[in-house]
Structure formats: structure tokens, C-alpha cells
Amino acid sequence: xxxxxxxxxxxxxxxxxxxxxxxxxxxxxxxxxxxxxxxxxxxxxxxxxxxxxxxxxxxxxxxxxxxxxxxxxxxxxxxxxxxxxxxxxxxxxxxxxxxxxxxxxxxxxxxxxxxxxxxxxxxxxxxxxxxxxxxxxxxxxxxxxxxxxxxxxxxxxxxxxxxxxxxxxxxxxxxxxxxxxxxxxxxxxxxxxxxxxxxxxxxxxxxxxxxxxxxxxxxxxxxxxxxxxxxxxxxxxxxxxxxxxxxxxxxxxxxxxxxxxxxxxxxxxxxxxxxxxxxxxxxxxxxxxxxxxxxxxxxxxxxxxxxxxxxxxxxxxxxxxxxxxxxxxxxxxxxxxxxxxxxxxxxxxxxxxxxxxxxxxxxxxxxxxxxxxxxxxxxxxxxxxxxxxxxxxxxxxxxxxxxxxxxxxxxxxxxxxxx
Amino acid sequence: xxxxxxxxxxxxxxxxxxxxxxxxxxxxxxxxxxxxxxxxxxxxxxxxxxxxxxxxxxxxxxxxxxxxxxxxxxxxxxxxxxxxxxxxxxxxxxxxxxxxxxxxxxxxxxxxxxxxxxxxxxxxxxxxxxxxxxxxxxxxxxxxxxxxxxxxxxxxxxxxxxxxxxxxxxxxxxxxxxxxxxxxxxxxxxxxxxxxxxxxxxxxxxxxxxxxxxxxxxxxxxxxxxxxxxxxxxxxxxxxxxxxxxxxxxxxxxxxxxxxxxxxxxxxxxxxxxxxxxxxxxxxxxxxxxxxxxxxxxxxxxxxxxxxxxxxxxxxxxxxxxxxxxxxxxxxxxxxxxxxxxxxxxxxxxxxxxxxxxxxxxxxxxxxxxxxxxxxxxxxxxxxxxxxxxxxxxxxxxxxxxxxxxxxxxxxxxxxxxx
Numbered sequence: 144x145x146x147x148x149x150x151x152x153x154x155x156x157x158x159x160x161x162x163x164x165x166x167x168x169x170x171x172x173x174x175x176x177x178x179x180x181x182x183x184x185x186x187x188x189x190x191x192x193x194x195x196x197x198x199x200x201x202x203x204x205x206x207x208x209x210x211x212x213x214x215x216x217x218x219x220x221x222x223x224x225x226x227x228x229x230x231x232x233x234x235x236x237x238x239x240x241x242x243x244x245x246x247x248x249x250x251x252x253x254x255x256x257x258x259x260x261x262x263x264x265x266x267x268x269x270x271x272x273x274x275x276x277x278x279x280x281x282x283x284x285x286x287x288x289x290x291x292x293x294x295x296x297x298x299x300x301x302x303x304x305x306x307x308x309x310x311x312x313x314x315x316x317x318x319x320x321x322x323x324x325x326x327x328x329x330x331x332x333x334x335x336x337x338x339x340x341x342x343x344x345x346x347x348x349x350x351x352x353x354x355x356x357x358x359x360x361x362x363x364x365x366x367x368x369x370x371x372x373x374x375x376x377x378x379x380x381x382x383x384x385x386x387x388x389x390x391x392x393x394x395x396x397x398x399x400x401x402x403x404x405x406x407x408x409x410x411x412x413x414x415x416x417x418x419x420x421x422x423x424x425x426x427x428x429x430x431x432x433x434x435x436x437x438x439x440x441x442x443x444x445x446x447x448x449x450x451x452x453x454x455x456x457x458x459x460x461x462x463x464x465x466x467x468x469x470x471x472x473x474x475x476x477x478x479x480x481x482x483x484x485x486x487x488x489x490x491x492x493x494x495x496x497x498x499x500x501x502x503x504x505x506x507x508x509x510x511x512x513x514x515x516x517x518x519x520x521x522x523x524x525x526x527x528x529x530x531x532x533x534x535x536x537x538x539x540x541x542x543x544x545x546x547x548x549x550x551x552x553x554x555x556x557x558x559x560x561x562x
Numbered sequence: 563x564x565x566x567x568x569x570x571x572x573x574x575x576x577x578x579x580x581x582x583x584x585x586x587x588x589x590x591x592x593x594x595x596x597x598x599x600x601x602x603x604x605x606x607x608x609x610x611x612x613x614x615x616x617x618x619x620x621x622x623x624x625x626x627x628x629x630x631x632x633x634x635x636x637x638x639x640x641x642x643x644x645x646x647x648x649x650x651x652x653x654x655x656x657x658x659x660x661x662x663x664x665x666x667x668x669x670x671x672x673x674x675x676x677x678x679x680x681x682x683x684x685x686x687x688x689x690x691x692x693x694x695x696x697x698x699x700x701x702x703x704x705x706x707x708x709x710x711x712x713x714x715x716x717x718x719x720x721x722x723x724x725x726x727x728x729x730x731x732x733x734x735x736x737x738x739x740x741x742x743x744x745x746x747x748x749x750x751x752x753x754x755x756x757x758x759x760x761x762x763x764x765x766x767x768x769x770x771x772x773x774x775x776x777x778x779x780x781x782x783x784x785x786x787x788x789x790x791x792x793x794x795x796x797x798x799x800x801x802x803x804x805x806x807x808x809x810x811x812x813x814x815x816x817x818x819x820x821x822x823x824x825x826x827x828x829x830x831x832x833x834x835x836x837x838x839x840x841x842x843x844x845x846x847x848x849x850x851x852x853x854x855x856x857x858x859x860x861x862x863x864x865x866x867x868x869x870x871x872x873x874x875x876x877x878x879x880x881x882x883x884x885x886x887x888x889x890x891x892x893x894x895x896x897x898x899x900x901x902x903x904x905x906x907x908x909x910x911x912x913x914x915x916x917x918x919x920x921x922x923x924x925x926x927x928x929x930x931x932x933x934x935x936x937x938x939x940x941x942x943x944x945x946x947x948x949x950x951x952x953x954x955x956x957x958x959x960x961x962x963x964x965x966x967x968x969x970x971x972x973x974x975x976x977x978x979x980x981x
Contacts, residue, residue: 214949214953215949216946217942217943217945217946217949218661218942218943218946219939219942220935220938220939220942222942232960233953234957235726235727236949236950236953237723237724237726237727237950238946239658240661242637242659256935258939258942263727304656305656307654307656308654308656308682308727308728309727309728309730311728311730311731312730312731495914498918499917499918502921502922502925503921505925506921506924506925516639516675519639520638520639520677523636523637523638523639523641523677524636524637526636527635527636527637527657530633530634530636530655531655531656534633534652534655538653541651
């Protein structure tokens with residue numbers, strides 16, 4: 144590669160709010176999105192919440208000239224909602240479906256049915272290997288009482304691990320998507336600290352958009368004003384994150400977001416704002432992989448966030464076990480009732496009532512059985528993430544044994560005491 | 563690294579048949595397994611079907627001196643059954659749970675409840691990066707009418723993809739496990755062709771064990787003789803596979819399997835035979851990554867197996883869609899019956915019968931709904947794998963456009979015609 148190599152990447156990201164029968168003006172918005180993408184001719188357009196595969200096929204057809212490569216990530220019952228349109232050929236594709244993704248009985252929230260995932264596309268651009276990831280994590284329905292927090296933290300860890308393990312030979316890593324987390328939220332910090340990804344909004348010198356980079360704002364008339372009540376100015380939950388792994392450096396020349404309406408005024412493209420980033424990748428032989436340059440002090444934020452996540456998952460595990468135990472008790476009571484009903488029928492006492500109650504009671508036992516199995520699986524999934532975090536903390540402890548950083552020793556000592 | 567660098571790795575693999583209350587003499591076998599592992603002091607012991615976490619904890623305690631590092635891969639409701647004991651420190655851990663893994667209503671088979679997975683452990687051995695994978699795929703209950711074939715092929719592809727994407731910076735890749743596939747089965751070929759892994763049994767110059775490397779044999783008195791009826795001599799479904807990625811070469815100095823009894827005679831350790839391999843890794847600066855040295859002719863077996871897998875998944879998709887449509891019809895009939903029952907109650911005709919039938923009918927609709935959702939998800943999962951295979955075939959087609967290999971053109975032309 145030439146020493147003066149440089150590459151400009153124009154990237155588009157949007158949560159399209161494309162739920163059939165629910166999202167307003169869906170087909171019109173999809174049509175206008177296609178027109179806009181064709182006009183702007185980005186290198187890469189990464190979309191979330193394209194729930195209808197038909198919408199993807201329409202976009203694919205429309206964009207086939209400007210973006211010859213496209214991929215839709217299928218998963219779950221409804222789909223992952225993720226898709227990608229690219230000007231450059233896609234070399235390789237893989238996806239990872241998150242192990243934990245809400246509760247099947249929370250039908251009105253629906254996340255469980257989506258099969259939320261992270262998709263990876265590998266590109267070879269002028270000899271440079273680009274790993275582009277697109278994802279959408281579990282929604283946050285209540286910030287005060289967020290019953291999905293442990294799941295979202297687990298998803299953030301799975302995402303970070305997936306990126307960490309699949310990008311080892313990539314020159315540049317790009318992650319776009321709706322993380323459903325505010326910038327300082329636990330999962331967001333965990334992701335950034337474990338992968339070393341940089342936030343385009345914080346790094347760029349040229350930002351055009353709402354203050355604090357908000358991507359859901361009350362100015363957008365598709366946004367539920369009630370949902371935004373605790374945050375009257377808006378929230379930032381959509382991201383463009385990136386890093387250069389070795390031998391390259393990457394910077395964000397400009398980041399622009401739509402401003403509560405369409406890119407050229409008019410009706411918005413979605414209830415989220417679109418992000419448009421111009422990234423510049425340059426050859427930089429002296430650039431070291433930051434993970435190798437971390438001193439003990441540099442590891443402090445990682446250790447701190449790992450410990451916090453470990454504790455949060457512990458709460459999630461306790462909650463999951465409580466529900467499994469509760470369901471177990473219901474099964475016990477249900478089985479006792481069934482025995483009682485059999486007895487009543489055999490003794491010919493209240494026979495009709497007993498027969499009438501038999502089937503609902505069987506339903507209760509089966510339903511409780513399903514709840515028991517689900518929460519047992521949930522507890523096991525959370526335990527698994529907690530064990531992985533503990534392993535990383537253990538490795539850090541070993542590294543600390545070789546160093547004499549007092550603050551680090553204190554943090555790891557606390558963690559050692561808790562395990 | 564020194565030019566004369568060489569490393570000897572002694573590896574142990576066993577499907578432990580450790581199902582509580584079902585597997586005979588479990589605790590005695592686990593005890594003897596621990597004694598044997600302690601005595602032999604392998605570098606790495608990779609185990610499957612350790613379903614009880616308590617068994618893992620007992621082994622961990624017993625082996626703590628000889629194998630200071632250990633990990634249990636938690637997943638699903640019962641667990642993945644996978645665990646690892648290592649003489650060397652584990653640097654990194656990640657696991658991937660297979661998207662498709664049988665049917666929840668096939669309770670007597672139980673695979674769905676296990677959360678079958680692949681686990682990865684990264685080791686740094688004298689400056690060499692070793693990625694060790696352990697896995698266990700869906701069982702084959704009937705070779706004549708294998709209803710899980712599409713799922714196993716999908717699992718083999720997910721396994722191959724996981725290895726392909728996570729081992730790009732590894733020097734040596736090792737995969738051990740019970741693949742539940744015979745050496746020439748579709749999934750096995752797919753895995754070997756896509757990852758470039760070599761089969762220790764086929765490569766070693768010194769093999770001690772049953773003919774054809776069988777790992778389930780009638781001589782083992784724990785094996786169900788009925789299951790082995792179609793294969794009176796035995797089957798080979800447990801594997802040690804490996805490759806050196808670049809700058810290194812790896813060879814299997816010796817491979818040994820138990821012979822239907824314990825390692826030193828006596829009762830067998832499991833219903834599977836254990837595999838013990840001695841691998842030798844040497845520095846080899848001229849060794850090229852085989853995937854880059856493939857000419858068009860070298861790609862022929864890969865293309866052929868990709869096409870075969872694509873077709874097999876197509877059959878699986880048709881089957882899944884049939885079940886989803888059937889369940890959809892049952893839901894329709896059930897809903898019609900519910901309307902009819904409401905009408906009978908309202909009209910005070912056969913009121914008692916109507917009330918009695920109401921709950922079972924609701925159960926039928928809910929049950930059919932669950933079946934519908936499950937098979938919709940199954941079809942989507944299989945479609946996703948098929949799309950990934952199609953993408954690889956498309957890339958091969960583009961490579962073929964630059965070559966003039968007539969046999970390759972013929973194969974890819976057939977595939978193009980079908981899509």
C-alpha cells in the first residue's frame with residue numbers, strides 16, 4: 144500500500160421505523176429514503192427497523208444501480224430489521240443473534256419476536272479490510288423501571304465480544320446502529336471500552352445537527368411526545384462508531400444528522416434522525432493498536448465498567464431466578480389442584496365443576512412450565528455473560544499483579560472480594 | 563519467534579455421556595475420567611455432554627493442580643454440555659449458540675433444550691496464538707429418515723463461519739467435538755472445505771484404535787446395540803481437526819482412541835470413545851495460507867459442497883413452511899370453532915358442551931400459534947444460511963468470470979440457473 148494512501152468513506156445510518164400496519168406513511172417514507180440514497184450515493188447505507196422484507200426488496204431494486212451490493216439479515220420470527228446497501232462489493236457476511244432479547248409474553252413490546260442481531264460485512268477497499276457492523280439492541284420502554292436493562296447490558300457485551308473476536312485482522316472497524324442506549328449508559332461504556340471504538344459525534348470537528356447529537360427529538364412529529372417527556376430536548380441512541388486497528392488512522396471529517404424533518408425539509412424519513420458521516424482513513428505505519436499501549440492506568444475505566452456490568456447482571460440473574468422459582472411454585476400448586484380434581488371426579492363430588500376446571504388447570508401448569516423454562520434459560524444466559532466478564536477481570540488482576548498501580552489494585556481487590 | 567520453534571500439544575476429547583438420572587454409572591465414570599486426566603496431564607482436555615454443572619465443578623476441583631484453567635460453556639435450558647480443562651492460561655473466551663437446534667416438541671430427543679453451541683478459547687503458547695474450539699452438534703436419531711438434517715447442515719455452516727471469522731489472526735486452529743456426522747456427510751464436508759481444517763485421523767501416521775477410526779462401537783457395552791444396527795462395525799462422529807494458518811505448519815504425530823473399554827481396560831469412560839492426539843506445531847515461514855493458494859480447480863470441491871448444502875437447506879425450508887402453513891390452517895379452524903361455540907352459548911343451545919369445549923379449543927389455537935411461530939422462525943433461519951451460501955457461490959462465480967476453467971463454469975452455471 145502506498146505511504147500516502149487515503150480513503151474517504153461516506154456512511155449513512157437510519158432506524159427506518161418500518162413496522163407494517165403500525166408505522167405511519169411507511170411506503171411513502173421508504174420511497175423518499177430510496178430517492179435520497181440514490182441522490183447522495185453514499186459508500187455504505189446501514190439501516191435498522193426495515194421489518195418488511197418486501198420493503199427491502201423494493202429498496203434493493205430501486206438502488207441497484209447506485210448500490211450494486213445489498214444484504215438483508217434474516218432472524219427471529221419477524222426479522223432483525225437490519226439491512227445494508229453498498230457501492231462496493233461485499234466480500235463476506237456473518238451475523239450473530241443475541242442470546243437474550245426480552246420476554247415472549249411481553250407481546251406489546253415485541254422485541255423478543257424480532258431476533259435482534261448484529262450483522263457483519265467485510266469489504267476490501269483498495270487493499271484495506273473494512274469490517275462494517277450494523278445492529279439494533281433491545282428498546283428501553285421505561286428509564287425509571289427498565290426491566291430489560293440486564294438483557295441490554297448482555298447484548299452490549301455480546302456485541303463487543305463479536306466485534307473483538309471477528310475484527311482481529313481488519314484494518315478499519317465501523318459500527319452503526321440504534322443501540323437504544325444513551326452515551327453514558329453502562330452498555331454503551333462497556334462496548335466502547337472493550338472494543339476501543341470511537342464515537343463519531345465526540346470526535347468530529349464538523350457536526351451539523353441537534354445539540355448533544357440527539358437522534359430522537361420532539362421536533363420530529365413522528366416521535367411520541369409522551370415517550371420523550373423525561374428528555375424534553377431529545378435523546379441520542381443512534382451511533383456511528385469506528386476505529387483503525389493497526390497501520391491506519393481514521394478520523395471523522397464531518398457528521399450530519401437530519402433535523403426533525405426530511406433531508407431537504409418536508410416530512411421526516413423516520414421517527415429517528417438519520418446520521419451521515421464522512422470518514423477519512425489514512426496510512427499510518429506508526430499507529431499502534433491502542434489495546435497494546437494501555438498502561439495500568441489506561442485500564443481503569445475498563446475495569447470499572449466491567450465491574451459495574453458484573454453487578455447489574457447479578458441483579459438480572461436474581462430476578463430471573465425469582466421468576467423461575469415462582470413459576471416452579473405455580474406448577475406445584477397446579478399439579479396439586481389436578482390431583483384434587485381427579486379425586487373429586489372419582490368421588491363423584493362436584494363432578495361438573497371439576498371437569499370444567501380440568502383444562503384451564505392443565506393450561507396453567509403448561510404455561511407456568513413455559514415460564515419456568517424461559518427464565519431458567521435467561522438466568523443461564525446472564526450467568527454465562529457474567530462468567531465471561533469475570534474471566535476478563537481475572538486476566539486484569541493477573542496483569543495488575545505485575546504492576547503496582549494502587550488505584551487498580553484497590554478496584555480489583557474489591558472485585559476479588561465479591562467473587 | 564526462533565526459526566527452529568516447535569511445540570508439542572497433547573489433546574484429549576471425549577463426549578462424556580453425562581446426563582443425570584439417565585446415563586449409567588455417571589459419577590463413577592466422572593471420577594475415573596478425572597483420575598485419568600490427572601495422570602496423563604494433557605495440554606488440553608475438551609469435553610462434551612457434561613450436562614451437570616456439578617460434575618464440572620467436581621472435575622474442576624479434582625483437576626485444579628494439573629489443569630489450572632477451566633471453563634464451562636453455559637447455554638440453553640439444560641446447558642451446552644461443553645467444558646474445557648487446560649494446563650495453560652486461557653486468554654480469551656467466547657461462545658456462539660446455534661440458531662437452529664431441533665424442535666421443542668420433540669421432548670424425548672431433548673436437543674432443543676440443550677442450547678448446543680461452539681465455544682472458543684484463545685491461548686498464547688510461547689508467542690503462538692492457538693484458537694481451540696469445542697462443539698457438539700444435533701444428534702442423528704435416524705439415518706434413514708433424518709428430520710434434523712437441515713438443522714445439522716445449518717449448524718455445520720454456522721460453526722464453519724464462526725471459525726472462519728474468529729480465527730483470522732490465529733496461528734493454529736484446533737476443533738474438537740462430537741459433530742454427530744460421519745466423515746463423508748454433507749455438513750462434515752462443508753465444515754472442512756470452508757475452514758480448510760484437516761482431519762487428524764486421516765493425517766496421522768500413527769493411529770491406534772478401531773478400524774476407520776470409529777468412536778462409537780458395539781464393543782462398548784454402554785452403546786445401544788439397536789442404534790448401531792445399520793453400522794455393525796461402528797461409526798466415526800467424534801473428531802480432532804486442525805490447521806496452521808500462516809507461518810506455521812502442524813502435523814498429528816499420533817492419534818489414539820480408547821477401545822470400547824476404559825483407557826487401562828475396565829469399564830468404559832463413556833458410550834463414546836475418547837480421542838487422544840499429539841500434535842506438533844513448527845515454524846514454517848514459507849507456509850502459505852491454503853485459502854490463498856487455491857486455484858480454480860482447488861475450489862471445485864467447495865463449490866460442489868456449497869451447492870449440495872444449498873439444495874438440502876431448500877428442502878428444509880419447504881418442510882418448515884409446510885408446518886407453518888399447517889399450523890396456520892389449524893389456527894383458522896380453531897378460531898372458527900370458537901366463534902361457533904360463542905354462538906351456541908348465546909343461543910343457549912348445547913350450552914354445557916360449548917363451555918366444556920371452549921378451553922381445549924383456546925389451547926388448540928394457542929398451541930398451533932406456537933407451532934406457527936416456531937416454524938416461521940425455522941424457515942427464516944434456514945433462509946438466512948441459504949443466503950450466506952448463495953453469497954459465497956456468487957463470489958466464486960465472480961472469480962470464475964476471471965478464469966476459464968470449464969468444469970467450474972459448468973458447476974456455477976448450474977447454480978446460476980437455479981437461482
